[in-house]
Amino acid sequence: MTREQIEALSGQIVTDDQFEEIEQHEEVARVENNGNSGSIPGATWYTVYFVDGEEMDIYYKPEN
Numbered sequence: 001m002t003r004e005q006i007e008a009l010s011g012q013i014v015t016d017d018q019f020e021e022i023e024q025h026e027e028v029a030r031v032e033n034n035g036n037s038g039s040i041p042g043a044t045w046y047t048v049y050f051v052d053g054e055e056m057d058i059y060y061k062p063e064n
Contacts, residue, residue, distance in 0.1 A: 010056040
């Protein structure tokens, strides 16, 4: 996954595989858990911090 592909997921619900790829990406400094999403029931809100200081939000809902 490229950084551009990660950025295209901004504000979206990501899959297990996408979440793992984002966490392991070389340009991602960290992924911070912000708790339950107030806008997407059952989802957890995360902020992705890039090494260059940019950031974006994603949402994660466990796959059943």
